[in-house]
Amino acid sequence: MAAQIRVVMKSFVSQSNRVSELMPNAKKIGLPESRALFTVLRSPHTDKKSREQFSMHVKKQFLEQKVEAHELRKKVLLVKTPACAWGSV
Structure with a gap:
């Protein structure tokens, strides 16, 4: 069974490079x-x-990814980590 993760990202700067790292x-x-x-x-x-x-x-981007149920827990924990964990300013 596949699940979907949907995230809306908001920022003051362009976030295209962060999105590819995140998902x-x-x-x-x-x-x-x-x-x-x-x-x-x-x-x-x-x-x-x-x-x-x-x-x-304020720039906004909508992300949608399909994942398997057993991968869902790892993906949700990755999304919940704060942006400062990746070394942003």
Whole structure:
């Protein structure tokens, strides 16, 4: 009996290289990227036209992999490990 593992990954940077390490035979589906814009006044008392804009991009990816039932426990434990275990910044 085959089981399916479905994971949605979210990050601020591109994660394509991490996905291949995590689940090498997974089917990858890109989800829409969300973006938030923030506008901040540089000096609120003197010049209102002087502004700075910042943006935050969140990239999402959907992974789906079929595994056998006896491999499922190993795969789920691998997915639950934190990202810092792989040496990310």
